Amino acid sequence: MARVFTRLNASTPPTIILNLKRSLCFSRLGEETKPAISKEAKMKMESHKFSLGRTVITPGALEALDPDDVLTAIRRHVRGDWGDCAPDDREENEFSVDKNLRLWSVFHDRHQTKFWIITEADRSSTTVLLPSEY
Secondary structure, three states: OOOEOOOOOOOOEEEEEEOOOOOEEEOOOOOOOOOOOHHHHHHHHHOOOOOOOOEEOHHHHHHHHHHHHHHHHHHHOOOOEEEEOOOOHHHHHHHHOOOOOOOOEEEOOOOOOOEEEOOOOOOOOOEEEEEEHH
C-alpha cells in the first residue's frame, strides 16, 4: 500500500485526499489528478449516503492527525455515521442528507485529537479540519 504525503505550511491551501484501493494520497490543491477507480471501490461508493465532492484536509489537520484515522472517519462520515456529534446535530444531519444541506461530523483520532468533517450543501467538497481552524 503506497502512501504519498506532501507536508504543507500554514499559508498553503488545503490538500486533496484521494482514496484509491485503501491508500491515502495527499497532493496540492489544483493539481490535475485522474484516479482509476476499481470495481471494488465503485461498489463501496454505492453504499454511500451522499457524494463527498473534492475532499480536502487543512494543513493543521494534516500535521496533527493520524492519516489512517482520517481515512476511517471519512468512510464513516460518507456512510452517515456522524461520529461524536450531539444528538441534535445527528438529527440535523439525517434531515440534511437528502435535502442537500451541509453535513458535519465530529471524530477523534487515536491520540484523542478532535477533528471535524464538513461536507458542503452542494456536495462539491468535504473538508477535514481541526475545530481551531474553523
